[in-house]
Amino acid sequence: MSSAxxxxxxxxxxxxxxxxxxxxxxxFMSRCAEDIxxxxxxxxxxxxxxxxxxQVRELMAGLIEFxxxxxxxxxxxxxxxxxxxxxxxxxxxxxxxxEVVITEWWHIRDGKVAEIxxxxxxxxxxxxxxxxxxxx
Amino acid sequence: MNATETTTQTxxxxxxxxxxKQYEAVQNADVESxxxxxxxxxxxxxxxxxxxxxxxxxxEELGGLLGQLAGLYDMTTINxxxxxxxxxxxxxxxxxxxxDHSYQVKITEWWQIxxDKVVEVxxxxxxxxxxxxxxx
Numbered sequence: 001m002s003s004a005x006x007x008x009x010x011x012x013x014x015x016x017x018x019x020x021x022x023x024x025x026x027x028f029m030s031r032c033a034e035d036i037x038x039x040x041x042x043x044x045x046x047x048x049x050x051x052x053x054x055q056v057r058e059l060m061a062g063l064i065e066f067x068x069x070x071x072x073x074x075x076x077x078x079x080x081x082x083x084x085x086x087x088x089x090x091x092x093x094x095x096x097x098x099e100v101v102i103t104e105w106w107h108i109r110d111g112k113v114a115e116i117x118x119x120x121x122x123x124x125x126x127x128x129x130x131x132x133x134x135x136x
Numbered sequence: 137m138n139a140t141e142t143t144t145q146t147x148x149x150x151x152x153x154x155x156x157k158q159y160e161a162v163q164n165a166d167v168e169s170x171x172x173x174x175x176x177x178x179x180x181x182x183x184x185x186x187x188x189x190x191x192x193x194x195x196e197e198l199g200g201l202l203g204q205l206a207g208l209y210d211m212t213t214i215n216x217x218x219x220x221x222x223x224x225x226x227x228x229x230x231x232x233x234x235x236d237h238s239y240q241v242k243i244t245e246w247w248q249i250x251x252d253k254v255v256e257v258x259x260x261x262x263x264x265x266x267x268x269x270x271x272x
Contacts, residue, residue: 041262041263041266043263043265078226080221083220085244087246105218119243119260119261119262120264122183122185122264124185124264124265124268125185
């Protein structure tokens with residue numbers, strides 16, 4: 001990863017990615033605020049606003065099951081005040097076989113994740129790949 | 137805070153100021169000012185599904201891209217709500233309207249800065265599929 005990492009907020013986000021890689025949902029949720037919000041773009045299969053631990057946990061369980069998160073890795077990260085932004089790469093396994101690039105905004109409040117906003121590089125291309133894979 | 141940290145923070149603040157000036161130049165359609173803070177070999181990546189999809193290298197291609205963007209969007213409406221800065225990258229999140237003001241484009245952009253010049257920009261649109269539908 002190309003940016004220096006040092007603040008506790010950046011370390012917290014890196015720990016979240018490690019939890020996703022190892023599919024440790026309990027560890028992931030332990031670093032989230034009770035009123036956490038996670039937003040997903042309208043065109044995505046998981047579109048919507050997920051509010052609170054229960055909704056976010058259910059979403060994350062589905063995503064971890066669907067995507068190949070074992071190779072997830074952040075390639076850039078910037079932390080500044082309450083925000084950490086990371087660019088990361090993960091994979092959609094066969095039959096889709098697609099590398100997903102994403103930028104995530106993490107809002108950290110009092111040492112807990114209060115909000116996550118994932119910006120996919122190209123939702124149209126991703127949705128086309130997912131539809132193609134589902135058709136095979 | 138040691139001397140190294142002081143230098144890094146100063147660089148981050150300088151990078152943030154540079155990017156804010158770039159947004160001000162975009163809002164004012166001041167291409168000359170925008171170019172003055174770009175490295176001659178700068179690169180902009182646009183998602184492949186977009187009307188302007190592709191990789192743009194150098195000032196001539198950048199000029200062509202800015203002209204296309206000016207036809208698609210009303211950049212006087214640009215409003216960046218969040219900005220975080222490190223010693224190499226600045227990331228901003230905000231929005232602007234399409235040219236006909238029918239759709240609010242949400243975006244996050246990675247700016248890579250070296251020696252006080254922009255060397256790379258990567259815009260992540262919130263939802264390229266929805267945006268492409270809005271642009272028709």
